[in-house]
Amino acid sequence: MAQDAMTGSVGGSETDAGKVVIAAIAANLAVTVTKFAAAFLTGSSSMLSEAVHSLVDSGNEALMLVGLKRSRKPPDDSHPFGYARELYFWTFVVALVIFAGGAVVSIYEGVEKILHPQPVESPWINFVVLGIAVVIEGVSWLVALHAFNARRGDAGVFETVHASKDPTIFMVLFEDSAALVGLIIAAACLSADLLLDQPVFDGIGSVLIGLVLAATAGFLAYETKSLLIGESARPDLVRGVRALLREEPAIERVNEVLTTHLGPEVVIVNLSLDLRDEVSAGEVEKALARIDRQVKERFPEISRVFTELRAGGPVPG
Numbered sequence: 129m130a131q132d133a134m135t136g137s138v139g140g141s142e143t144d145a146g147k148v149v150i151a152a153i154a155a156n157l158a159v160t161v162t163k164f165a166a167a168f169l170t171g172s173s174s175m176l177s178e179a180v181h182s183l184v185d186s187g188n189e190a191l192m193l194v195g196l197k198r199s200r201k202p203p204d205d206s207h208p209f210g211y212a213r214e215l216y217f218w219t220f221v222v223a224l225v226i227f228a229g230g231a232v233v234s235i236y237e238g239v240e241k242i243l244h245p246q247p248v249e250s251p252w253i254n255f256v257v258l259g260i261a262v263v264i265e266g267v268s269w270l271v272a273l274h275a276f277n278a279r280r281g282d283a284g285v286f287e288t289v290h291a292s293k294d295p296t297i298f299m300v301l302f303e304d305s306a307a308l309v310g311l312i313i314a315a316a317c318l319s320a321d322l323l324l325d326q327p328v329f330d331g332i333g334s335v336l337i338g339l340v341l342a343a344t345a346g347f348l349a350y351e352t353k354s355l356l357i358g359e360s361a362r363p364d365l366v367r368g369v370r371a372l373l374r375e376e377p378a379i380e381r382v383n384e385v386l387t388t389h390l391g392p393e394v395v396i397v398n399l400s401l402d403l404r405d406e407v408s409a410g411e412v413e414k415a416l417a418r419i420d421r422q423v424k425e426r427f428p429e430i431s432r433v434f435t436e437l438r439a440g441g442p443v444p445g
Contacts, residue, residue, distance in 0.1 A: 148275045149189050149196070152300045155268035156186040156307075159261040166257040172248045173241035174314040174333035175257070177234035181310055181337065182261075184230040185303050188222040192296050195219060199391055209432070212391025216356040219295040223352055226303070227345035231338045238334030245327035251318060258315050265311065269304035276301050293359065294392035295352050306344040310337045361387035361395045365427055369397060372422050378407045378415035383438070390431075397423065399435045412437070 163179035166172070195218030201211040248254070275297050280288035289298045317333025320326065360366070366385050373382045383400035390396060399419075403412060420433045 148272050148297050148300050149192050151271045152268050152304060153186055153189040153193075155264045155304075156182045156189065158264050159257075160186055162257050162260065166253050170249050170251060170253050171246060172251075172254050172318065173237050173330045174317050174337065175254050177237055177334040177337045178258075178261070178310055178314050180233050180237075181230050181307060181341065184225060185307060187229070188225055188303065189300065191218050191222050191225070192299065196296065209390055209396065210394065212394040213356065215391055216295065216352060219299055220349060220352040220356055222299060223345050223349035226341055226348070231342035231345060234334050234338030234341060236338075238331045238336075238338060241331030241334060242328055243331075245331060247325075247327050248318065248321055248330055251322050254318050255315065258311055258318075262308070262311050265304060265307045269301070269308060272297060272301040272304050289351060291362065293355065293389045295348075295355060298351075299348055302344055302348060306340050309340050313337050313340070355389065358388045361389060361397075361429075365395070365429075368426060369399075369423055369430075372426060373399070373401065373419065376415060376419060378403055378411055380404045393429045395427070395430045396432045397430055397434070399433065400438070401435060402438050 160179060160182040163175060163182055167176035167179050195215040198218070199212045199215040201207075201214075203210040276288070279292065279294075279297065283291070292298055313336045314333050317329045317336070320329040366387060369385050369387075370382055373379055373385075379401050381402035383402060384398070386398040386400075388396050403415075407415070416435060419435065423433055424430050
């Protein structure tokens with residue numbers, strides 16, 4: 129039963145996340161080849177940075193799909209609580225790849241172009257490719273934004289990201305946002321290069337794109353790290369569990385309700401309870417069965433409930 133709860137709850141949230149990730153992969157693959165072709169034909173550093181950016185994004189989203197798939201593996205002897213945290217590991221790897229594969233390469237290429245500026249050939253090719261990329265990336269961004277808004281309700285963007293236990297959707301949203309910002313930077317710097325006849329602006333654009341990627345990677349790594357090392361469940365779930373426990377006649381006092389997320393929809397609960405002195409051993413067994421059943425029925429994301437029992441009386445100081 130616990131195994132079914134673990135795999136089923138993850139699968140329920142995977143559908144929307146998987147659609148968002150697949151849409152992002154399709155968008156990035158559609159523009160990566162054209163960006164590389166434009167960079168090769170024109171010699172633009174900014175366009176090369178954008179091509180690397182799209183290539184890195186494509187690889188990142190493939191890694192997120194790997195995380196989604198591996199997180200659904202059922203528990204086994206070596207991982208008795210399942211593999212749900214695989215999703216958090218692979219999204220953390222994505223943040224590192226954005227920094228190393230995107231930011232560092234873009235900044236290096238930009239510095240080289242600033243130190244050794246060369247004119248951009250056939251600049252109109254870059255603007256055509258950038259225009260197409262804006263349309264494609266914009267569609268992907270809207271798909272991710274729709275899924276993100278469906279999750280956040282009336283909460284703020286950063287508040288939702290901080291509270292979210294599913295990194296896939298906000299990861300894609302921030303990647304796509306960084307991509308659109310990068311396209312705007314590339315267009316602006318290529319325009320400055322063309323209008324002012326100063327090739328150094330092309331290098332500056334590449335450096336700025338790298339800094340955007342570095343900032344995005346840092347933010348995503350920070351948020352994903354918190355999930356990877358273990359976050360508690362949302363406050364209303366903890367309050368709800370406490371309220372259920374207070375309705376149980378056999379319980380004298382609820383000492384602790386400790387929770388941790390193994391995955392977006394997989395929560396483990398540890399309870400510390402004081403039982404009434406007059407409760408018999410048989411009644412204790414029935415009470416624990418009721419608690420386990422009611423907690424899981426009320427909150428389907430809870431897959432396991434562990435209980436520490438103590439005799440009634442004052443809590444030690």
